[in-house]
Amino acid sequence: MKKEENKPAGKKGFSRRNFLRGTGLTAAGMVVGTKGFAGEFAPAAAPVYGPDEVPVTLSVNDGSYQTLARPDEVLVDTLRERLDLTGTKLVCGRGACSACTVMVDDKPVCSCLTLTMEVQDKKITTIEGVADGDELHPIQQAFIDEDASMCGFCTPGMIMSCKSLLDRNSNPSLDEVKKAVRGNLCRCGTYPHVFKATLKAAERMG
């Protein structure tokens, strides 16, 4: 079900699951050894982080944030717990629902599978950064017009997927829209209106 694009991107990309499998969780301490990290996965010249939280700088929605993060911390947690950017939702934590979708260097990724350490030098866009100030992005306006958000919990992720499609394809077909959100779970069943909204937004963006 998962979008191809949703795999952690980049040459150095590795998933949290691989990472944890590599280092293992000790019985008593959650502290993850740096040895496994540096030795097994990172290129030789990569910095060694941890074991405790370390300062990181993230560029999110055109702002620069200094915060702390653990080496094994995933981006969704950093955004939500440390930066109070709670628009991005955590739903499954394993890449199965796309509720946590954010853009990293303009590509949609599951922030629940993206290590914060890995995106320090990248451009991160969350749902809070989609509108231009008070001016909504056409996809956001279309979601309002077509009633594409019900409980709204899937909406941020859904919008990121739709926006990413529109960034790549200004004139998508219905089938392309369906494919663009094929990893996004909406339990309320907004899909028909999401499809309509995305096609409408494309039309408006011309």
Added chain:
Amino acid sequence: MRKEKFPIGIPGVNLREIEREVPVTEPPAWPINDKLKHVGKSVKRTDAILKVTGKAKYTADINLPGMLQGRMLRSPHPSAKILSIDTSAAEAFPGVKAVYVLRSNMSGAEPKGGEDNGYPEIKYAGQAIAGVAAKDGQTAEEALKLIKVEYQTMPFVVDMDEAREPGAPLVFEQQVEQEETGGGGGGAKGLEQQGNVRGPSTKSFFGGPRGDVEQGMAEADVIVEGIFRTQVQTHSALETHGIVADWKPDMLTVYASTQSTKGVRSEMASIFDLPESKVRVICEYMGGGFGAKYGAGNFGVTAVNLSKISGQPVKLMLDRKAEHLAVGNRPNSWQELKIGAKKDGTLTAIKQESYGTAGIGLGAGVGRVAQAVYECPNFLTEQYDVFTNAGPGAAFRAPGNPQGAFALEQLIDELAEKLGTDALELRDKIDNSVVRKEERRLAAKAINWSRRKKPGSDTGVIKRGIGVAQSTWPRLIDIDSTAEVRMYRDGTVEIRSGVMDIGTGTRTILSQIVAEELGLEPEQISVKIGDTLFPNGPASGGSKVSGSITPAARNAAYKAKQEILKQAAPKMEEKAADLELKDGMIVSKTSGKTMSFKDALKQMRTSQIMTSASREDDYGGFMVGTFISHGDLGSVQMAEVSVNTETGFVKVEKIVAAHSCGRPLNPMQIQSQVNGGVIQGISYALYEDRVMDKNTGHMLNANLDQYKIAFSMEIPDIEVINIEEYTARSSTDAFGIAEPANIATAAAVANAIYNAIGVRLYELPMTPDKVLKALNLV
């Protein structure tokens, strides 16, 4: 009392006028939607802007100063006695601020008596045991591992058929009870319990058995019968269950992802021995519930205790696995249904027997569709609950009814075939509902029913078929539904109620109702809901929100209007009775004089006008007690499917869903609701299935990658037909739509599959393997 003339019936079918007595405090009758300005129009969802920008704050997003993160320890065993728990190492773990061990289990059926060693008896894998609050989630999770629990494991049973066998491990040693809820949760009191089987329950609020089924069967010319099975489905709302608890000496504040703020308040008050006035429950935005989010829950009690112990606010959200295991599901069913009929189709008897398991809970019936959709003089249902060592079931969108419809509507189709009648013609004959008749007509047109072929007669590998199914849902009301309307001197208007918007659009319809009554625009009405500081609203369940809170809202607005007109009258040198509110103006019906609404508010005697009103009795009285209105919410759905007879793969191509919810308030939101019900229905029909491992007692797919739900690629073309149906029962005459939308879909898909391949499927989900088996290919 005053006499009023109301519209009644369906425009274009049987619309007429009826005179009813209404209390003098209630507003005049509204005409049909055509003549209204905001009600019945697709006003845009008022809170959509916050949802599309990520600014809506859900319980999961609440972040209070000094807030701790809570996590729960859950049992790895499906059945065990806890002998001891040692929390000392967890408590000493750096960063941990509180540890709490539950004394008993808070959800599911309650055993009467039994021993109490201070720990909950473990009855399913995933059951809550203890909680930890720490500076962050990771620390809390680590600390959980340091809690030492000594278990004495016991035999268990997770399979319903095995649990029914004599000698199966007993889930409960004692008689159990679980309070029945209007929405279908819990079970009737005092039923017999033998082994793991409790029942039968033979009554619904529509009454008990009718006539004599044996005699009815004897009189029948044709009998159809079958055994049907349905699976366990988990609610899988995107936001998991959870709360943020903030215990202060003078007030307990709880942010809860709940369908009932007032329900959580009263449970918390009673558990913690607090006056209700010292418990505040807030739920502003909520990420889906579908029936599962009621009450305090084990997690809620734990979070409040952790906050009480630590003196800090505690957030405790369930993880996805616990969400699947511990906080509700739609019970499965095994159902034997038998229908007798005369040659002309007249039904002579319906007999139903069912078993279902809600794990350690009650409420695994198959609903009342078989009892209520078709007139039949002889009817008997016997519905049994079977206990298994699995998480408790919970109300799930029309509890029992999709299960019941899956059997009933397939057999009605079979009957039609046996009688050599068309499936719609037979329904025209045996179904008295005027609204369903009209729905059948419109849906048939929309799906082009006349092209439907004989079962299995489509040629080629991929065969197409069309099917129909019908349903009914009662018009449930909660009279404990109050709204308050405020007008402020600065010209603003506000409506307040404890009711929630769980994604259904409550905020929007309230703004429409008040705007309509006050001659304003919906954007001018600020809607404040989801907080027990406001007057009690209905719980968001049973499709009762619209029917309960909108009349209260309109009546409160009407009272506020009377007050402002009374104050404006002398200033305009008019009589209040001659004034009305229209397009932001106070207008005299006699002289044509005007004053702007804003000016009138500026000159109010006090800085605000506050009025409130509650849901009064239906005009003409309720049909049952104080909670069921007359008539029903009748629905008809039609499905077109294609079935690949080589792979067994079923694709739903189109669904036409024809529904009534009384006076429609917002067609766009109704469409969204119906889409949602249909999609959940398709997902139930074809994909979802909780898989339990008999050997370990664990759920094997407690996540979202293996628990398959319909996503975008499985969404067919859905056409929603919304019937306007007036019944003149309240000042808005509106009802809900959430549950009806979900009942008939799986049955319609099943009938369409039969029409495509000529072989009937008796078991959900209708996965490729079952299709191939039915076709005798595996």
